[in-house]
Amino acid sequence: MSRIVYVNGTYLPDEQATISIFDRGFLFADGVYEVTSVLDGKLIDFDGHATRLQRSLSELDMNTPVTMETLLEINRELVARNDITDGLVYLQITRGAAADRDFAFPDPDTPPTIVLFTQNKPGLADSPAAKTGIKVISIEDQRWGRRDIKTVQLLYPSMGKMMAKAAGADDAWMVEDGAVTEGTSNNAYIVKGNTIITRQLSHDILHGITRAAVLRFAREAQMKVEERAFTVEEAKAADEAFVTSASSFVMPVVEMDDAPIGTGTPGPVAARLREIYLEESRKTAI
Structure with a gap:
């Protein structure tokens, strides 16, 4: 069964997930990320990760594509759809895809790119x-x-x-x-x-x-x-x-x-x- 991921508002199988070659995360590493652990099907320290995410975005003058409430819903939906008991949820937000490659930031109205995916890690808390x-x-x-x-x-x-x-x-x-x-x-x-x-x-x-x-x-x-x-x-x-x-x-x-x-x-x-x-x-x- 394919892993279900989230890309810019859509849940889809990972093999169908794509982003633009002009995305600034790909071209300039112009993006931020968070990794949230999942134990027993629940998110660990989600509020802390959400708060740090907002700080990272603010420090880079980057727009937030979703509210933190919506982000929590997305995390939970991915955990459920991928049947994760123990594992990780990876989140990445970039400044988005401009019309062409340019060192200068694109227009502030350029939609950010948001990607989330899960990693299944059975026994995550019991590492040898x-x-x-x-x-x-x-x-x-x-x-x-x-x-x-x-x-x-x-x-x-x-x-x-x-x-x-x-x-x-x-x-x-x-x-x-x-x-x-x-x-x-x-x-x-x-x-x-x-x-x-x-x-x-x-x-x-x-x-x-x-x-x-x-x-x-x-x-x-x-x-x-x-x-x-x-x-x-x-x-x-x-x-x-x-x-x-x-x-x-x-x-x-x-x-x-x-x-x-x-x-x-x-x-x-x-x-x-x-x-x-x-x-x-x-x-x-x-």
Whole structure:
């Protein structure tokens, strides 16, 4: 059975989905996106993703093609039509298709392009990697400066994933001026003593929706949180480390640049935060 996707107001089989070759997302990566997790057939943290989407669009002076209420209906319809129990809903909005290729933005009345599709991920919350941890390498952060906007400019993060794969690792942590910014598709954390350390919000990192929830849960659980930059050396000397994202939730990191972090096995803080996050997020899923 074909996967049903959504393109500019229409639900249709994925093999029939098309967009213009003049779409600015295709020509200039002039677009934004969001990924929302689905557990037990319900959307996790939808309001957070919707709010960040609106911010990304605003920062790029891009029109919003649908209301957030309608967007929720589309998400739910796709989950239902594709019979998704555990998985992801991907959303992308671009500045649309102008009459021809031009670096200048098209007329503001140009309709944005909106595309959504699902990915079926049975057992998404039960990833074996959560029990073994993942390995990362450090690479230079060569992305543009506005990493707080969730754009589709993902070439360098994709290259980082391949650098990690070539090195026998699972992911890469990007480094700028000696300090870790974030992973290729996640926010990065270390734990030293009883303190969780993660880079503060700025233009340097994505304002992660899972990040916000995990830090809130950590503070509610009386865990100490320090938001500041940390160095590669600090990471290698940490007691444990982990990453957060909408698709991996809380994932322990056990090795960096071939050096074990802590005991080289998932630590108790990451394990507890993953447990809390999944439990609390399921309660508020819609």
